[in-house]
Amino acid sequence: MRNSPASKGLKEVLAYLPPGLEKILQYLDEPECRELEEIRLRIERPLLLRINDRECTLDNKGRVHNELDRGYLVSEDDLRRTIACIMDNSLYAYEEDINRGFITIPGGHRVGLAGQVLAQGGEVRRVKDFSSLCIRLAREVLGCAKPLFSLICPRPKEILNTLIISPPRCGKTTILRDVARFLSSGGSSWPGCNVALIDERSELAGCYQGIPQLNVGPRTDVLDGCPKHLGMGMALRALSPRVIITDELGSREDVEAVRECVNAGVQVISTVHASSLEELHKRPMLNELLNLKVFSLAVFLSRRQGPGSLESFVRMNDYVD
């Protein structure tokens, strides 16, 4: 397992786990490593893994079990040591990340944190006494957005404003990252262009200390951790992008910023959570966005044939609400 390319992501994560947990996870077989999506550590609860669509646990000899009560119980010390290692024993240096609820580690893997939250004035002031964490392994699937390329770029030098729509965990982010890489790198049918990637949750480029850990292309500028609406404005003013890519639109400010970009002649490719256009119309902000008719293409994804399955697409010019 240790030397296979499939285990590269897991290997990067193992470096942050205490020796006991590291040893247990090393027993995972290669196919399981390849499909491992999440590792969950909760104090005095069994170690949980999400492998593809399956949730399972490991006992202290590293054997996989579906019954959670046979799993290795995560101790407080395991969690404390993992958090200390992830934060380099420096909570003060990760205050903002902690308040956002997650930390990105080298390799672009995201560690979500849960504990006691102290809020004041509608904002998270502090998170302390951590009780669990969720490590989501970043998975880069080069070429996974290939079926979308001809839809997004129907003619040479033409990019359509595109909305990628799917329920959670259908591979929107992975597809969006590959779209960014393709538009930035270019190919036989596309020369490549400047791309601005507004990565509010550090998921798309998986930046660690500002440097993208995942391949987002040679002409891509990443605004990491930047709120989408601010990032779109900044990119528009300073980075002269041909296309702006961002994840999960939803707020009024986002809608305004998209309109601003499109009116400035910059293409926008983004994602939203929904299963159908009808569902989008039920959400006030997104309904407004659709009514503005800024998007020319809506692409629907599902998990029917694994994450990122292209379910259908709608050319919005032909779409009548």
Add this chain to the structure above:
Amino acid sequence: MLTKIMGAAFVVSGLGGWGLYGARRLRERARHLQELSMAFGYLEKEITCIYNPLPLALANTARFAPEPVAQLFSVSSALLQGRSGITARDAWLTGVEKLSLLSPLEKDDLLLIQSAADQLGASDAAGQRKFLSLIQEHLNIAEQTARNKAQAEQQLYAYGGFIAGLVVVLLLI
């Protein structure tokens, strides 16, 4: 006779040297406490102003601090940089252990420095500032007490050694 003179000289210089060594340890303890306080001040700036991660902040403090105080910071920094699942607490306690071998610090001084183990890197910048300032205050008090003690007792040690040597010689003669 020559043997007696040599023996007497040996006893006087031996006990005198022991006294001087004791006096020097008293002075050094106060100096080390002062250097520790300054090093904690430097560490505080590294953490609360520059936001350097703890391993780097400790390494920078080790470069700033004179020996043997620097050992406390360099040993714990090296352990943390090794990324072997070690926590700041474990690394710090190892550093304190190393310092205790090289410095005349007393048990209470070492306990004070050890008390930083649970707090180091474990809170936000404001929390780190508070706790590091508190440690500095305690170190300053300990340093003042050590200076007073050194002033009061170093001459006793320095002369006492020689006097004790002479007394032993006289008794033996």
